[in-house]
Amino acid sequence: MIAAIWLPAPWAWSHLSFALLVAAVAAAGLQAWSLGCRWLRSRGGSEDADGGSVDQMSESLSKPGRGIANRPLVLLVVGLVLGFLPVGATDLSGHWLAYTGELSFPTLAYLWLVTLALCGRMTDRSSATKKAEERIAAESVTATRISSSGAIRRTLAARSADPPWSDSRWPERIVWLLLGTLLYTTALSGQGPDFYRWGYASTPSWLTLLAAVGLHWAGRWDLAAIAVGTVLSWQLRLSGAVNFWDCAIDPLLVGSSVVMLLGQLVRVIIRPVVGATDHRFYDGDSAAGDKSPELA
Amino acid sequence: MTDRPNAARRRFIVIGIGVATVIGLWRELQPALSEPRVAPIALRSEQQPAPAGEPTFIVSFLQAVPEAPSVHASTITRLTGGDLLAAWFGGSREGAQDVAIYLARWDHSQQSWGPAKRWIDRGAATRELGREVKKLGNPVLHQDPAGRIWLYFTTVSVGGWSGSSISVKHSDDDGGTWSAARRLITTPFLNLGTLVRNSPIDIADGGVLLPCYHEFLRKYGLIVRLDRDGRLVTCYAMNSGTDALQPAIAAESDQGLVAFYRRGGRTAPRILSNRSSDGGATWTPAEPIVLPNPSSSVAVLRRHGDRGGFLLAFNPDEQRRDRLALAVTEPGGDWRVVHTFDPVPDGTESSYPTLIRGTGDEYHLTYTWGRTEIAHVRFDEAWLERLP
Numbered sequence: 001m002i003a004a005i006w007l008p009a010p011w012a013w014s015h016l017s018f019a020l021l022v023a024a025v026a027a028a029g030l031q032a033w034s035l036g037c038r039w040l041r042s043r044g045g046s047e048d049a050d051g052g053s054v055d056q057m058s059e060s061l062s063k064p065g066r067g068i069a070n071r072p073l074v075l076l077v078v079g080l081v082l083g084f085l086p087v088g089a090t091d092l093s094g095h096w097l098a099y100t101g102e103l104s105f106p107t108l109a110y111l112w113l114v115t116l117a118l119c120g121r122m123t124d125r126s127s128a129t130k131k132a133e134e135r136i137a138a139e140s141v142t143a144t145r146i147s148s149s150g151a152i153r154r155t156l157a158a159r160s161a162d163p164p165w166s167d168s169r170w171p172e173r174i175v176w177l178l179l180g181t182l183l184y185t186t187a188l189s190g191q192g193p194d195f196y197r198w199g200y201a202s203t204p205s206w207l208t209l210l211a212a213v214g215l216h217w218a219g220r221w222d223l224a225a226i227a228v229g230t231v232l233s234w235q236l237r238l239s240g241a242v243n244f245w246d247c248a249i250d251p252l253l254v255g256s257s258v259v260m261l262l263g264q265l266v267r268v269i270i271r272p273v274v275g276a277t278d279h280r281f282y283d284g285d286s287a288a289g290d291k292s293p294e295l296a
Numbered sequence: 297m298t299d300r301p302n303a304a305r306r307r308f309i310v311i312g313i314g315v316a317t318v319i320g321l322w323r324e325l326q327p328a329l330s331e332p333r334v335a336p337i338a339l340r341s342e343q344q345p346a347p348a349g350e351p352t353f354i355v356s357f358l359q360a361v362p363e364a365p366s367v368h369a370s371t372i373t374r375l376t377g378g379d380l381l382a383a384w385f386g387g388s389r390e391g392a393q394d395v396a397i398y399l400a401r402w403d404h405s406q407q408s409w410g411p412a413k414r415w416i417d418r419g420a421a422t423r424e425l426g427r428e429v430k431k432l433g434n435p436v437l438h439q440d441p442a443g444r445i446w447l448y449f450t451t452v453s454v455g456g457w458s459g460s461s462i463s464v465k466h467s468d469d470d471g472g473t474w475s476a477a478r479r480l481i482t483t484p485f486l487n488l489g490t491l492v493r494n495s496p497i498d499i500a501d502g503g504v505l506l507p508c509y510h511e512f513l514r515k516y517g518l519i520v521r522l523d524r525d526g527r528l529v530t531c532y533a534m535n536s537g538t539d540a541l542q543p544a545i546a547a548e549s550d551q552g553l554v555a556f557y558r559r560g561g562r563t564a565p566r567i568l569s570n571r572s573s574d575g576g577a578t579w580t581p582a583e584p585i586v587l588p589n590p591s592s593s594v595a596v597l598r599r600h601g602d603r604g605g606f607l608l609a610f611n612p613d614e615q616r617r618d619r620l621a622l623a624v625t626e627p628g629g630d631w632r633v634v635h636t637f638d639p640v641p642d643g644t645e646s647s648y649p650t651l652i653r654g655t656g657d658e659y660h661l662t663y664t665w666g667r668t669e670i671a672h673v674r675f676d677e678a679w680l681e682r683l684p
């Protein structure tokens with residue numbers, strides 16, 4: 001009975017995966033188009049209120065507008081509709097998913113965050129920091145407290161809504177990379193410990209839930225939500241996968257983490273460190289820079 | 297960031313953690329997964345062997361299909377009433393996009409095969425699975441103790457055979473109507489590389505142990521454990537090294553299994569074998585046995601009766617697939633080649649055998665005959681007993 005109820009779940013999951021992919025790619029494309037147009041206008045000497053400087057262009061990422069490029073739900077619906085377009089014996093999403101397989105929950109969450117960030121549905125992080133400082137001042141928090149666990153939590157919280165492409169997310173990328181390496185090498189080698197098989201048991205889900213509690217405490221609400229969503233998607237068999245790791249990680253996530261880490265590494269190598277800014281967390285993001293947005 | 301959204305997020309996550317914890321605890325309260333135990337039917341016939349009389353040894357051929365000049369990888373299972381159901385893939389050539397899986401039914405009362413039906417092609421598989429399928433591969437038929445017919449088959453969406461995955465359909469009316477296909481997710485890397493070739497073994501909880509193999513990067517055996525509804529429960533690695541594929545398994549006891557593998561291209565030209573004493577959860581390292589193997593599929597079957605012993609169908613050559621032979625062994629004994637089937641006149645392939653037990657003391661063997669036809673051999677214990 002339960003199986004009959006949940007039969008459509010993997011089908012819905014597949015279409016949602018495709019729709020989120022389309023939404024993220026479309027948001028990136030529209031944003032690039034918009035920035036390119038403004039840059040051309042500024043080069044042509046016809047600066048307007050929106051397109052006068054690079055700072056303003058970057059800032060536009062954190063300002064929700066009225067066009068389709070700033071409406072993530074519209075882009076998602078467009079993705080859903082495109083996914084149902086019949087192509088041959090199946091639809092467009094079926095062709096795409098033949099190559100990507102079922103996407104994991106974290107990938108879907110990151111794709112949605114990418115769409116949100118590109119659509120300007122995140123507020124500027126500097127303003128969030130300013131508000132946090134005002135709150136701290138209002139609460140008469142002492143410097144000592146700020147520098148202890150409160151500072152850690154505040155720092156983590158400030159990072160919590162950085163866009164998915166931000167360099168500040170390097171620790172989670174390392175986690176995906178290590179997890180993927182461990183999983184794929186043991187599962188595909190046919191020898192040694194079978195780490196993938198461990199995913200049929202409930203232990204990894206409990207550990208992930210524990211991590212969610214920790215992340216929630218630390219103020220990393222986005223990662224906490226991803227962890228909880230991963231566990232729920234596995235428990236409810238939303239993607240059809242029985243193995244926890246199929247819900248927690250996929251090659252797209254590992255691959256994009258590798259590419260971003262390599263890019264970050266190259267930037268660190270070729271660019272001299274300037275000033276005392278905490279580059280580990282806040283620097284090096286060309287798109288966001290000092291304007292890394294915070295979710296509204 | 298304002299306080300209100302923050303509070304909402306906190307609440308949302310706390311609720312999520314709570315729900316996940318409750319579901320997790322509920323799942324923990326369910327009966328734990330036990331080591332698989334072989335179903336009695338896998339160990340002994342449900343019918344007593346018929347008294348030894350005139351030996352039976354009859355060779356017939358399944359009806360050819362003009363649209364599928366190249367056929368391969370047959371599989372067979374019993375139906376109720378003594379009928380049989382066979383499946384194989386056919387098309388212009390192996391791996392072509394026009395390859396479909398065909399079904400044919402053996403009428404026990406007529407003692408003959410009915411016409412072959414095109415059962416599923418890549419278009420139908422694409423529609424049913426909701427994703428592009430480029431080609432179809434090995435099918436495996438199996439009737440479970442409840443009488444439901446299962447058909448596991450290989451589909452390829454990306455690349456060659458190493459890009460395969462396994463799909464499954466079932467029928468509750470002896471193959472009259474079939475459920476929609478669904479995929480089994482068996483590997484973490486895009487679910488690539490898992491194929492099926494040989495028949496599963498029924499286990500006591502109503503599920504099966506389906507022998508599969510992996511071809512992506514490395515070649516190794518894999519047991520996929522399915523429940524009575526065909527849902528994947530877990531997978532067991534078969535410790536077969538990295539150059540063994542197409543495992544064929546048989547039960548030695550309620551938790552004792554033996555597996556025989558086609559060797560890959562890098563190891564000695566011998567059939568590989570290993571054993572499990574815990575229902576397939578763990579396996580001894582695979583070792584070559586005395587029988588040769590030209591990198592071709594083998595089939596193994598526990599014999600009728602309670603005495604144990606196995607039948608093995610294989611190609612008795614290190615290089616060529618032109619002959620097919622039958623070997624027998626008694627418990628604890630050595631393999632003895634008892635029969636070699638007539639080769640195809642033009643010296644082409646006789647390969648990819650499938651063995652099942654029939655009614656009474658009969659056995660059924662199907663195999664690829666020259667890649668143009670599927671041969672069916674009926675023989676019985678009396679025939680086996682008379683062999684030297």
